[in-house]
Amino acid sequence: MSRKLLLEHAEIPGITTYEVYRRQGGYRAVEKALKEMTPESVLDEVKISGLRGRGGAGFPTGMKWSFLAKPEGIPRYLLCNADESEPGTFKDRLLMERLPHLLIEGMIASAYALGCRTAYIYIRGEYKWIVKTLERAIAEAYANGWLGERILGTDFSFDLHVTPGAGAYICGEETALIESLEGKRGNPRLKPPFPAVSGLWNSPTLVNNVESLCAVVPIVNEGGEAFSAIGIGRSTGTKLISACGNINKPGVYEIELGLPVEEFIYSDEYCGGIKNGKQLKAVVPGGSSVPILPAHLILKTAAGEDRLMSYESLAEGGFVSGSMLGSGGFIVYDEDQCIVRNTWNFSRFYHHESCGQCSPCREGTGWLEKVLHRLEHGHGRMHDIDLLVDISKKIEGNTICPLGDAAAWPVASAVRHFRDEFEWHVREPQLSQQRNFGLAREAVAV
Amino acid sequence: MEAVSTKEKNQASFSPETMAEIQRLLPRFPEGRQKSALLRILHLVQEENDGWLSTAVMDRVAEILNIQPIEVYEVATFYTMYNLKPVGKYLLEVCHTGPCAIEGAERLLEYLKQKLAIGIGETTTDGLFTLKTVECMGACGYAPMMQVGEFYHEHLTEAKIDRFLEDCRAGKVALGTWKLG
Numbered sequence: 001m002s003r004k005l006l007l008e009h010a011e012i013p014g015i016t017t018y019e020v021y022r023r024q025g026g027y028r029a030v031e032k033a034l035k036e037m038t039p040e041s042v043l044d045e046v047k048i049s050g051l052r053g054r055g056g057a058g059f060p061t062g063m064k065w066s067f068l069a070k071p072e073g074i075p076r077y078l079l080c081n082a083d084e085s086e087p088g089t090f091k092d093r094l095l096m097e098r099l100p101h102l103l104i105e106g107m108i109a110s111a112y113a114l115g116c117r118t119a120y121i122y123i124r125g126e127y128k129w130i131v132k133t134l135e136r137a138i139a140e141a142y143a144n145g146w147l148g149e150r151i152l153g154t155d156f157s158f159d160l161h162v163t164p165g166a167g168a169y170i171c172g173e174e175t176a177l178i179e180s181l182e183g184k185r186g187n188p189r190l191k192p193p194f195p196a197v198s199g200l201w202n203s204p205t206l207v208n209n210v211e212s213l214c215a216v217v218p219i220v221n222e223g224g225e226a227f228s229a230i231g232i233g234r235s236t237g238t239k240l241i242s243a244c245g246n247i248n249k250p251g252v253y254e255i256e257l258g259l260p261v262e263e264f265i266y267s268d269e270y271c272g273g274i275k276n277g278k279q280l281k282a283v284v285p286g287g288s289s290v291p292i293l294p295a296h297l298i299l300k301t302a303a304g305e306d307r308l309m310s311y312e313s314l315a316e317g318g319f320v321s322g323s324m325l326g327s328g329g330f331i332v333y334d335e336d337q338c339i340v341r342n343t344w345n346f347s348r349f350y351h352h353e354s355c356g357q358c359s360p361c362r363e364g365t366g367w368l369e370k371v372l373h374r375l376e377h378g379h380g381r382m383h384d385i386d387l388l389v390d391i392s393k394k395i396e397g398n399t400i401c402p403l404g405d406a407a408a409w410p411v412a413s414a415v416r417h418f419r420d421e422f423e424w425h426v427r428e429p430q431l432s433q434q435r436n437f438g439l440a441r442e443a444v445a446v
Numbered sequence: 447m448e449a450v451s452t453k454e455k456n457q458a459s460f461s462p463e464t465m466a467e468i469q470r471l472l473p474r475f476p477e478g479r480q481k482s483a484l485l486r487i488l489h490l491v492q493e494e495n496d497g498w499l500s501t502a503v504m505d506r507v508a509e510i511l512n513i514q515p516i517e518v519y520e521v522a523t524f525y526t527m528y529n530l531k532p533v534g535k536y537l538l539e540v541c542h543t544g545p546c547a548i549e550g551a552e553r554l555l556e557y558l559k560q561k562l563a564i565g566i567g568e569t570t571t572d573g574l575f576t577l578k579t580v581e582c583m584g585a586c587g588y589a590p591m592m593q594v595g596e597f598y599h600e601h602l603t604e605a606k607i608d609r610f611l612e613d614c615r616a617g618k619v620a621l622g623t624w625k626l627g
Contacts, residue, residue, distance in 0.1 A: 075476075087543045087582040118476075125489065125527050126583050128596045128622060135626060161474040166485045166525035169581065183484035183517075185524040201479055242587060244545045250587035288544055288582075329586070331545055345544045349581050355524075 001269065002256040003230060005218040005238045006211070010098045016133060018140035021101040027146055029220035033109045034154050037220070042113035046216060048224030050236035055081055055172070055209030056287060056327040058311050067196040068114055069204040076204040078116040079181065080107060080213055082123035083165055083172040086287035087349060088329025091240035092210035094252045096123070096130045099214070100137035104160060106213040108146060109220050111158050114206055118159045122177050125166040134162045169353035173401045174207040175199075176355065187357045188401035211240055232258030235310035239328055241270075246334035248272035261285070261307040261314075262299050265332065278334035279439055282417075285314055286326020288346050289406035291413030292339070293323050319413065335439045339421050340432075343414040344372035350407030361404040364395035368411055375422060378429030385422045389415055458502035464494050467625050468510060481513055484521055488528055489624045497537055498529040526580065534569040534576035536614045536621075539593040542579045545586035554590050555579065557604050561611065574614060596622020 004010075014020040021027075033042050047062030068076060080103065084092040096103060103121070111119050123131060138160055141147045149157045163181060165171045171180045175189035178200050199205025215237060219227045228236040235257035244250045247265070249272035255264065264270045265280065274280050283298040284290060301307055302321035307314065314325045333342065351365035368391055374380050392408035399405075415422060421437040460468075468487055475482040487507055488499060495503050499522050508515040522528045529537070538558065542551045555577075559565060562575050569576040585591040588600035597620070599610060613619050 084584050085582060088545055088586050090584040090586050090588075093584045124584070125485070125525070126580075126593060128624065131624075132626065163474070163482065164486055164489065166489065166521075167527035167580070168525050180485065181482055182479070183481035183511075183521065185520055201476070244586035244589065245548060250589075252587070331586070333548065337548055342544055342548070345542075345547050349543050352581055 002238060002254060002259065004254050005227070005230075006095065006099070006102065006214050006240065007252075007254045010094070015098060016100055016137065018101060018137070018144055021099075022144075026101050027105050029105055029217045030108045030112075030146060031152065033112050033220050034152050034156055039113045039115060042109060042216075042220060045219055045224035046113070049215075049219045049227035050224075050231075050234060051212065051215050051219060051227065052235070052311065053209055054211035054215065054239065054328070056086065056289070058325065061208065061212050061215075064196070064208075065110075065114060065206065067194070068206050069197045070115060071204070074203055075118065076114065076116050077200045077206070078107065078111045078114055078119035079174075079177065079200065079205060079207045080119065080121040080210055081172060081174065081177055081207050082121050082127070082210050083177060084127075084210070084327075085124055085169040085172050086289060086327045086329055087346065088244060088284060088287045088331040089242055089327040090244075091242045091252050091328060093127060093130065094242075095210055095214055095240070096127070096134060100130075100134050101141065102214050102217055103134070103210055104137055104141050104146070106216040107160060108151070108158055110208070110213055110216050112156055116206070117157060119161075120181060120200075121160070121162045122171070122181050123162060123164055124171075125164040128164070131162055131164050138162065168355075169349075170355045170401070170403055173403065176401065177207060178205060185355070187355050188403075190400055230256050232308065232310050233312055235312060235325075239309070239325070241309065241328040241330050243271050243330040243332065245330075245332035246275045246278060246337065247332045248275050255309055257308075257310045258313075259309045261309055264309055264330075265299075271330075271332065274332070274334050276334075278336065280332065281335045281337055281439060282333040282339065284323075284329070284331040284333075284410070285309075286324045287329035288331070288349065289402075289409055290324040290326040291319055291322070291409050292342075292417065293321075293413075294417045297321050297417070298323075319409070320416075323413070336436055338376075338436045339414055339418040340372065340376045340425050340437075343411055344369065344376045346410045347372050347407065350403065354403060354407070358399040358401075358404065360395045360398040361407065364391050364404070365407045367391050368395075368407065372411070375425050376432075378425070378433050380422075380426045380429070382423065382426050384426070385415060385419065388412075388422075458500070458506040460491055460494055460506065463625065464490055470626075480511055481517070484511060484513075484518065485525070486624070487511070488518070488522060492528060493624050497533045497535075498531060532569070533578075534574050536574055536594055536619065537576045537578060539578045539580045539583075541581070541583045541585065541589070541591050541593075543582040545582070546589040546591060549589035551590040554602055554604070554607065558607060561607070575611070594619065594621065596620075 051061040052058040171186040176186040180186040195205040280295040347368040351369040392412040395404045396408040425432040504518040591600045
């Protein structure tokens with residue numbers, strides 16, 4: 001049974017309201033930080049905790065915080081990235097729906113550590129009802145003296161606002177998010193300068209994911225040491241995993257990092273096994289951008305060790321035989337799913353979401369979609385398969401932001417691990433329209 | 447055409463409630479940075495303008511924010527939640543990205559097309575329904591799904607869709623609002 005640091009109180013009736021949240025010990029982290037700690041000591045605890053960015057990149061949060069430039073007389077901003085749009089990912093939604101005050105509390109403590117006077121929660125526009133949930137909670141926090149001027153009688157003043165996007169995956173990229181927050185198209189910026197030096201309105205800006213900011217609350221309350229005691233190696237603490245696809249119990253699970261993947265998929269405490277008694281075919285473990293792995297490589301590494309739910313273990317084997325923890329969007333495919341069709345679907349997504357700024361991504365994602373459409377619909381040619389790999393390579397690393405990589409990786413990994421299924425689509429164009437390749441790959445392998 | 451658009455331009459105005467809401471949003475941003483409220487203002491005025499943004503509406507927003515109309519157009523054309531032509535009263539936004547697709551989203555889309563006798567991006571002749579496909583909405587564990595107004599309708603089945611469409615026709619479906627009220 002995993003310990004719950006974030007979702008511990010998520011099921012308590014009325015927890016979205018200030019009174020209930022406070023009664024459960026809410027806002028203790030703010031009291032502790034502001035009254036007993038210096039901003040530097042809060043930062044130190046976050047560093048000690050080993051917390052890594054929960055949005056997908058996994059960059060150490062404490063280190064990111066320490067990069068924030070602090071020139072005299074220039075305001076600096078804290079932004080919460082609540083633009084959750086990575087296919088397979090729906091964990092931040094749960095945090096904000098159920099525990100809006102946890103996010104607010106985490107943001108107050110974080111802003112104190114960073115010396116930010118103002119912060120914004122940039123939330124995807126489709127989460128309209130959560131905009132209101134958050135704004136109600138923020139109003140309660142103001143009314144109870146947790147936001148505004150001279151919080152708890154200290155010199156620390158802090159304002160927090162919610163601002164919605166309007167439908168654009170790219171705005172989850174931090175510089176695109178900043179552009180969007182400035183009221184513009186979400187075109188990512190060239191880096192450097194990094195947002196930590198010049199971000200929102202050219203001020204030093206820090207962008208953190210919802211879950212990362214929420215995790216600051218237990219880190220302040222219990223200390224960085226206690227947080228880092230959970231997990232395995234450099235994957236410390238708990239992580240929210242949103243599980244979906246062909247499993248018995250889709251949903252959001254808070255796990256201790258280091259949990260075996262097999263236990264996560266088959267235990268009744270988590271996914272509860274594959275639906276309808278089917279066989280596991282493949283998993284995309286960290287949101288649509290990360291490499292897809294066939295069943296045998298998601299359960300065990302190429303070296304034959306148990307694969308664990310951790311940054312390191314999921315990446316074991318690099319892109320040859322590994323993947324990434326990413327955002328924790330865990331998509332499970334059973335034997336009836338067609339890998340070619342799924343890859344085509346994801347490539348359509350990336351083509352749709354490309355901002356169009358960089359040619360390799362704008363053109364390349366369109367090529368990928370068209371070639372995959374051709375293969376899926378029985379008009380593919382054998383050399384199309386290598387063409388996909390070639391296009392992926394020409395996008396990867398050649399764009400301003402990581403959307404290009406995100407579009408390339410799923411295609412490259414699908415071809416790498418399921419090449420015979422692509423070839424089958426070419427060889428059997430009629431048959432591939434009528435039935436799926438299923439687990440034939442596994443059968444051939446034996 | 448020219449005459450019509452000029453006339454339209456002169457006519458675009460928003461309700462006192464919407465104007466009050468806009469005034470409430472502007473102080474959230476530092477002096478001179480009010481353009482940051484643009485995305486939310488467009489949501490508000492789109493809601494008031496029957497779910498879409500006309501040129502006249504966008505021009506009026508530019509006036510309010512004291513920015514060039516092109517600054518509004520380029521934003522309105524970038525984000526998928528803004529509709530640049532009229533839509534039905536109920537805009538059915540059906541997710542068809544991977545996780546929803548493996549749970550039958552494509553089949554449900556076909557069902558909706560047949561049932562409403564429209565294609566994707568089209569509106570029924572009675573002006574009630576517009577069908578739109580959208581990309582991942584963050585409801586992957588509760589697939590398939592569609593958004594209508596403020597709300598997500600999840601774990602969709604053909605039977606649920608039948609009931610939902612009937613409820614729309616009977617005026618029993620709430621759409622929500624961007625106004626805080």
